[in-house]
Amino acid sequence: MSMSLRRRSGHGARLGAAGLLTFAALAGTGAAHADVAAPRALPAGCSGTSPITCHYAVAPGNYDVTVSLGGAASAGQTEMWVEARRLMLPATRTAAGSVATYSFTVNVRQPEGQPTGQGGTGNPGLNIRFTGSNPQVSAVSVKPAPQPLVAYLAGDSTVCDQPSAPYTGWGQVITTAVRPGAVIANYADSGESSGSFLSNAALFPALLSKIRANDPVFIQLGHNDKQTSASAYRNNLDTMISRVRAKGGVPVLVTPPVRRLFDGNRLTPTALHVNGVGVNLPAEMRAVGTAQRVPVIDLTAKSKALVESLGTSASAQLFLRSSVDGVTDNTHFSQYGATRIGELLLQGIREQRLSLAAYLR
Structure with missing residues (x-):
């Protein structure tokens, strides 16, 4: 990383x-x-x-x-x-x-x-x-x-500060990459969809109350929007964007990283976050970013390239394996996997020339 x-x-x-x-x-x-x-x-x-x-x-x-x-x-x-x-x-x-x-x-x-x-x-x-x-x-x-630059994270269990190993969110390891003068405030929470994160007082409202001018807010929600319609998903993202901007913050959309579900040597639509009602969530998020002129870090595309390049066998090390971790889980990351996904997120921050990039080691 x-x-x-x-x-x-x-x-x-x-x-x-x-x-x-x-x-x-x-x-x-x-x-x-x-x-x-x-x-x-x-x-x-x-x-x-x-x-x-x-x-x-x-x-x-x-x-x-x-x-x-x-x-x-x-x-x-x-x-x-x-x-x-x-x-x-x-x-x-x-x-x-x-x-x-x-x-x-x-x-x-x-x-x-x-x-x-x-x-x-x-x-x-x-x-x-x-x-x-x-x-x-x-x-x-x-x-x-x-008064450091505070980078807020709005996300789910693939982002959050996981309390117990081996589960690890990328938000709890990118902290090593940030120089003094900026800080990661990780408000990600397990099991949250775009709607539940927006409405829970401990999550988006709590985050929103602390934002100061120019603080970036990285929004990665989609894993748990399994039955969310396209219009509801877009409306939830639009609401978060408008409220962050109203506080002077800078919203950044992050498409969700892939699951490790293969069909042959390619990832399945479910792995790529086409949900149970047929909504391509990353595509919807990219469209919102274009319409709202919000930076988008396409972590879906970046992680797809990584997982498919490793193949069905080697990609298992990014996730949780029974032989190593005591559990098989093709959604949540090992510490190694969170580190690799975090690298991709940091790469996106540099590519987009976001304010946090100036504080990366």
Whole structure:
């Protein structure tokens, strides 16, 4: 994923020709410097060894978080997660006696995961968890963020902060790609259609109340519009677009990623979101985007190309497999799959030259 991290010294890692980096390519990135090769006490608010957990009693809002990893006599390998399984830093190595420092902007809300509380409401305040084969944390700083660009996500279970592995939404992994000064606020919720997301007070109305001028709102709904008519679907999208614009926000339509349902070596109409009453939902969304002059990221087309290029067998790794995950599910993503779909979403943000693109690592 396009997730190389800004170094504290201000020198960003260079992106490859495609502008995307894998998790493996990120290991060991960061501003490292020699340090005393001796064990360090954990920062205030942190406890444990593997994982190391930290809690800060802050009110809901957006916070600039800076962490320093390493500093111990042995090499470290650390991942950083916040709130309900939002990945901020993929597995990162630090050499013995060195420290690497990273900065992020983090959205804190209650409930901390899915807005309707599916999977639990979590704990008030900011929760950080450092995992990995040998997690090491030498410093943590948490400060209110001064009016960051907030990118809101309106979506379903393929987007949301899934509370339990192996299920992973793309919205909870693209967070590693966003530089300080911008933040992802993920209001996606499992099981929501365009109509239910629009009407539930915890979802679109709650999101709408927080939008400030120029905040982008990414709208990916369609998986659960299985019996929605074309006119109802378009009306729901039109309503969200007009209300976001009325608040000064910038709506962005995202067509739903495909399901893994093959007929031979091609995906079926159901996989491509032609619903039970014959409505081609991605086509309807594209038409709304054209009519309303709203940017459209065609995640259906992008994910179709990816899944079909991998074929019936290899594409299974993007989704949930019984042999690996204990469940077979051709709609929801593994962490690897969410990462690959997130790459496509980030690619679309760059292609459309959206405001968030300036904050991508």
